Amino acid sequence: xxxxLRDPQALITGGLLLLITFAGLLAPVxxxxxPNQASLEAVNVAMGSPGHPIGGDANGRDIFARLLASIxxxxxxxxxxxxxxxxxxxxxxxxxxxxDKFRNASEWAFTLIMTFPGLLVLILLTPITxxxxxxxxxxxxxxxxxxxxxxxxxxxVAVSRELYVDAAKVSGLTNFRILARHVxxxxxxxxxxxxxxMFGSAISVQSGLAFLGLGSKETPSFGAMIxxxxxxxxISPLQYLWPALALGVINGALVLFGNALxxxxxxxxxxxxxxxxxxxxxxxxxxxLKPSGAALVDVRDLGVAYRMxxxxxxxxxxxxxxxxxxxxxxxxxxESGSGKTQTAFAILGVLPAExxxxxxxIVLDGNQVIGAKEREMxxxxxxxxxYIPQEPMSNLDPVYTVGSQLVEGxxxxxxxxxxxxxxxxxxxxxxxxxxxPERTFRSYPxxxxxxxxxxxxxAGAIASKPRLLIADEPTTALDVTVQAEIxxxxxxxxxxxxxxxxxxxxxxxxxxxxxxxxxxxxxxELVEIGNVEEIFSSPQHExxxxxxxxxxxxxxxxxxxxxxxxxxxxx
Amino acid sequence: xxxxxLRRLAFGVILFVLVSLITFWLLSFSFxxxxxxxxxxxxSPETTAALMRELGLDRPxxxxxxxxxxxxxxxxxxxxxxxxxxxASAVPARMGVTLSIVVPALLISVAISVILGVxxxxxxGVVDKVVQGMMLFGYLVPNLLVAIFFVVLFAIQLHLLPAxxxxxxxxxxxxxxxxxxxxxIALVVAGAANISNQIRGAMIDELRRDYVRTLxxxxxxxxxxxIRHALRNAAGPALTVFGFEFITMFGxxxxxxxxxxxxxxxxxxxxxxxxxxxxVILGLTVFGVFLTVGVNLVTDLANGWLNPxxxxx
Numbered sequence: 001x002x003x004x005l006r007d008p009q010a011l012i013t014g015g016l017l018l019l020i021t022f023a024g025l026l027a028p029v030x031x032x033x034x035p036n037q038a039s040l041e042a043v044n045v046a047m048g049s050p051g052h053p054i055g056g057d058a059n060g061r062d063i064f065a066r067l068l069a070s071i072x073x074x075x076x077x078x079x080x081x082x083x084x085x086x087x088x089x090x091x092x093x094x095x096x097x098x099x100d101k102f103r104n105a106s107e108w109a110f111t112l113i114m115t116f117p118g119l120l121v122l123i124l125l126t127p128i129t130x131x132x133x134x135x136x137x138x139x140x141x142x143x144x145x146x147x148x149x150x151x152x153x154x155x156x157v158a159v160s161r162e163l164y165v166d167a168a169k170v171s172g173l174t175n176f177r178i179l180a181r182h183v184x185x186x187x188x189x190x191x192x193x194x195x196x197x198m199f200g201s202a203i204s205v206q207s208g209l210a211f212l213g214l215g216s217k218e219t220p221s222f223g224a225m226i227x228x229x230x231x232x233x234x235i236s237p238l239q240y241l242w243p244a245l246a247l248g249v250i251n252g253a254l255v256l257f258g259n260a261l262x263x264x265x266x267x268x269x270x271x272x273x274x275x276x277x278x279x280x281x282x283x284x285x286x287x288x289l290k291p292s293g294a295a296l297v298d299v300r301d302l303g304v305a306y307r308m309x310x311x312x313x314x315x316x317x318x319x320x321x322x323x324x325x326x327x328x329x330x331x332x333x334x335e336s337g338s339g340k341t342q343t344a345f346a347i348l349g350v351l352p353a354e355x356x357x358x359x360x361x362i363v364l365d366g367n368q369v370i371g372a373k374e375r376e377m378x379x380x381x382x383x384x385x386x387y388i389p390q391e392p393m394s395n396l397d398p399v400y401t402v403g404s405q406l407v408e409g410x411x412x413x414x415x416x417x418x419x420x421x422x423x424x425x426x427x428x429x430x431x432x433x434x435x436x437p438e439r440t441f442r443s444y445p446x447x448x449x450x451x452x453x454x455x456x457x458x459a460g461a462i463a464s465k466p467r468l469l470i471a472d473e474p475t476t477a478l479d480v481t482v483q484a485e486i487x488x489x490x491x492x493x494x495x496x497x498x499x500x501x502x503x504x505x506x507x508x509x510x511x512x513x514x515x516x517x518x519x520x521x522x523x524x525e526l527v528e529i530g531n532v533e534e535i536f537s538s539p540q541h542e543x544x545x546x547x548x549x550x551x552x553x554x555x556x557x558x559x560x561x562x563x564x565x566x567x568x569x570x571x
Numbered sequence: 572x573x574x575x576x577l578r579r580l581a582f583g584v585i586l587f588v589l590v591s592l593i594t595f596w597l598l599s600f601s602f603x604x605x606x607x608x609x610x611x612x613x614x615s616p617e618t619t620a621a622l623m624r625e626l627g628l629d630r631p632x633x634x635x636x637x638x639x640x641x642x643x644x645x646x647x648x649x650x651x652x653x654x655x656x657x658x659a660s661a662v663p664a665r666m667g668v669t670l671s672i673v674v675p676a677l678l679i680s681v682a683i684s685v686i687l688g689v690x691x692x693x694x695x696g697v698v699d700k701v702v703q704g705m706m707l708f709g710y711l712v713p714n715l716l717v718a719i720f721f722v723v724l725f726a727i728q729l730h731l732l733p734a735x736x737x738x739x740x741x742x743x744x745x746x747x748x749x750x751x752x753x754x755x756i757a758l759v760v761a762g763a764a765n766i767s768n769q770i771r772g773a774m775i776d777e778l779r780r781d782y783v784r785t786l787x788x789x790x791x792x793x794x795x796x797x798i799r800h801a802l803r804n805a806a807g808p809a810l811t812v813f814g815f816e817f818i819t820m821f822g823x824x825x826x827x828x829x830x831x832x833x834x835x836x837x838x839x840x841x842x843x844x845x846x847x848x849x850x851v852i853l854g855l856t857v858f859g860v861f862l863t864v865g866v867n868l869v870t871d872l873a874n875g876w877l878n879p880x881x882x883x884x
Contacts, residue, residue, distance in 0.1 A: 111586065112586060112589055112590065114863075114867075115586045115587075115589075115590050115860060115863050115864060115867075116590055116594075116860075116863075117818060117821070117822075117856075117859035117860060117862060117863045118818055118819065118821070118822040119821075119822030119823075119825055119826075120821070120822065120825065120836075120840060120855065120856075120859045121594070121856075121859075123825065123837075123840045123841055123844050124594070124840055124843075124844050124852050124855060124856060124859075125594075125597060125598070125844075126844040126845065127598060127601040127604060127605065127844060127847045127852075128597055128598065128600050128601050204713045204714075204715075207713065207715065208713075208714070208715060208823075208826045211715060211826060211829070212825075212826060212829050212841055213841075214841070214844070214845075223715075226715065226716075226719075230719060230830075233723075240719070244716050244719070247713060247715075247716070248712060248713070248716060251712075251713055252712075255707070255710045256707075259707075345784075348787075348788050350784050350787050350788055352779075353695065374793065378790050378792065379790070380790075381787070381788050381789065381790040382788075382789055382790035383790070385788075386788065386789070387785065387788035389781060389784075389785050391781060394780070394781040394782065395781045395782050395784075395785040396782055396785075397782045397786070397800050397804065398782075398804070399800075399803050399804055399877065400800070405786075408789075408791060408795075409786070409789035409790070409791060412789055412790040412791045412792070412795075413789070413790045457785070460785075460789060461788075461789075464789075464790070
């Protein structure tokens with residue numbers, strides 16, 4: 001609530017809306033005439049005439065009084081419509097989302113409501129509403145309820161699957177209390193935002209219908225006033241202006257208020273910051289002039305940060321330096337949050353838009369990566385460096401076949417024809433251990449298993465014969481039996497192609513299996529780096545020691561008290 | 572794919588029956604009002620009863636409904652209470668006029684929105700802010716006001732386009748084009764604002780996905796990623812929005828027709844509602860529901876074609 005008050009957009013528009021609403025409520029006090037009272041001397045009278053601050057309309061009624069009364073009509077329309085939509089949609093969504101057995105019925109009911117052709121229905125059912133706008137708005141509320149239903153249902157389904165709801169059930173909370181407490185609190189935000197936009201819709205629709213002349217003549221509304229003003233345009237153009245302006249302002253304020261509400265309640269999207277600070281680019285350029293030897297990639301003093309708020313940023317990679325030689329495997333080890341994946345992304349140039357590279361230099365295959373343009377990076381990606389992601393399924397485009405994605409990746413780095421690329425892709429699939437390459441080539445990602453998907457991604461990475469391969473926890477998402485096979489595959493491929501391999505992992509078993517050297521990261525810093533044998537036999541840093549100690553071993557029974565690690569856990 | 576289509580069709584038929592039933596039942600509450608309206612307040616109870624019997628309005632409601640439904644299935648929608656015109660031919664003609672504004676408006680809105688939404692999402696920065704500003708403007712100004720504004724500007728001040736009136740395409744294509752231009756612009760302003768907002772949101776979400784990053788690491792060009800991959804994935808949800816927008820535009824057109832005196836669905840609905848002309852009202856409902864169900868069906872099918880995973884359902 002306080003955040004809402006601090007947001008200028010919300011404050012201004014919200015305040016304006018409150019002001020307008022109060023003006024409407026105070027109508028009898030503020031205006032001297034009844035909105036429907038017609039008097040001959042007030043016909044088309046100009047602005048500023050005594051007793052008629054904004055003039056009189058073609059029927060001799062006071063425009064100011066009518067404007068204020070129209071505000072009330074609009075407010076009532078909005079409230080009736082939104083309440084019905086909210087109550088119907090929320091109850092339906094809660095029940096349909098939470099109780100599986102009712103879901104079919106609720107889906108049917110709301111799909112049925114959605115099939116009524118909107119505005120048309122409101123017009124066609126005039127015979128039974130007899131022009132009473134409140135009845136019409138109630139019907140509109142019913143027609144709008146499916147959109148609320150969908151929001152509530154989706155959120156309820158998502159929440160009901162969360163583990164804490166199972167916990168609540170187990171501890172004996174009734175369904176009603178679970179719904180009320182957990183689900184409603186999540187659903188509150190989006191509903192409030194939806195309500196704000198519905199207010200706008202209701203007012204617009206009611207105005208539209210009144211404009212058409214479907215409402216009762218007794219009810220003053222913006223729509224009716226606009227219609228009259230339109231008819232009178234040549235005689236007195238201002239009569240059209242005031243209601244139009246009022247409607248526009250109210251509508252606009254509601255939309256802007258809704259947007260501000262949404263930003264506050266659902267969180268604004270992170271604003272992208274420039275990837276690299278100028279100082280870093282200059283320093284890096286200078287650094288890149290120094291020959292870096294034969295190393296495939298030479299990372300020096302890399303710093304990557306994210307903006308936390310207007311003034312502060314948090315560094316997630318703090319001055320990391322290492323290099324990878326051709327033919328060697330370097331393991332980059334650390335717990336979650338240690339910054340190892342961010343480092344990998346920095347090398348590839350695929351950090352998210354909000355990341356800022358604060359310092360350092362990355363020389364990849366003789367090219368400086370920090371500050372490099374996308375064009376230059378594209379040349380490097382595929383041929384100089386390639387990436388195997390951690391989660392196989394989410395890293396394949398679901399709407400294209402596996403084969404077409406492979407071919408596309410290959411043709412981005414080489415100039416092969418489609419036929420040649422396809423033949424090579426099938427070869428690669430065979431090489432990475434897929435039993436039926438043809439079938440896999442034709443399959444969609446959702447039709448293959450996780451292990452196969454990981455092999456496909458490996459095939460995609462090595463397709464353009466990269467000099468450096470970055471594998472990001474390539475076995476974490478897989479079954480134990482498959483893990484060993486994948487590691488063997490990587491080792492063979494490395495030997496065959498002479499690649500350098502940067503293996504990001506939190507698993508020391510994997511490190512012991514295939515790495516030559518190891519770099520240990522904690523909270524963004526590199527705490528130790530060296531040969532695998534040395535690190536395992538005589539770790540120098542406290543953190544490395546505690547990591548190695550915490551590897552569970554069947555023979556060892558833990559005797560030490562449960563102290564996690566050296567002070568300052570990465571979180 | 573075929574089974575999917577057939578299932579959707581069957582679903583549509585059931586919805587159609589339910590909607591028409593509910594509408595019929597709701598309208599039945601004012602059957603006697605229609606008769607009194609036609610005869611005037613001075614009519615005697617005998618005359619009223621006679622007319623009701625003649626029109627078949629004194630029978631039980633469910634019986635009347637099934638009778639009507641049976642006729643509908645054979646293509647007979649009855650005749651207007653007032654003009655005697657067969658509904659089955661009168662309504663489609665009006666529908667044609669309205670669709671001749673709505674369909675081009677939707678197509679133009681989609682084209683503009685895809686360009687604006689994709690560019691805003693992919694480029695970000697200043698371009699994004701500008702596009703968001705344009706969308707906001709489209710949202711803020713109600714259809715009604717845009718329409719009237721354009722009439723004032725183009726027709727009254729500049730005398731470039733006609734303020735009212737409609738020329739059928741078959742009679743004179745050029746005049747038709749001129750008569751529908753302002754109505755279409757009015758619909759496009761609001762429609763494009765809504766659709767481009769949805770597309771922009773969907774594209775931003777899509778571009779954050781893991782597979783986009785992996786595609787980048789393969790060296791594939793950003794343009795290719797945005798258009799071939801992200802857009803195609805975002806198209807599914809976007810299509811659903813197109814469907815809704817079409818229905819909304821159809822509703823918006825009803826009001827626009829009034830402003831521009833176009834002899835379309837809207838004015839016909841409006842008049843028949845005021846006159847309690849039930850066969851016409853029901854006929855309009857029938858076609859309206861056809862439209863809604865048809866649009867939903869088409870978007871579902873397109874979604875199934877675009878997204879192989881959706882076909883499982």
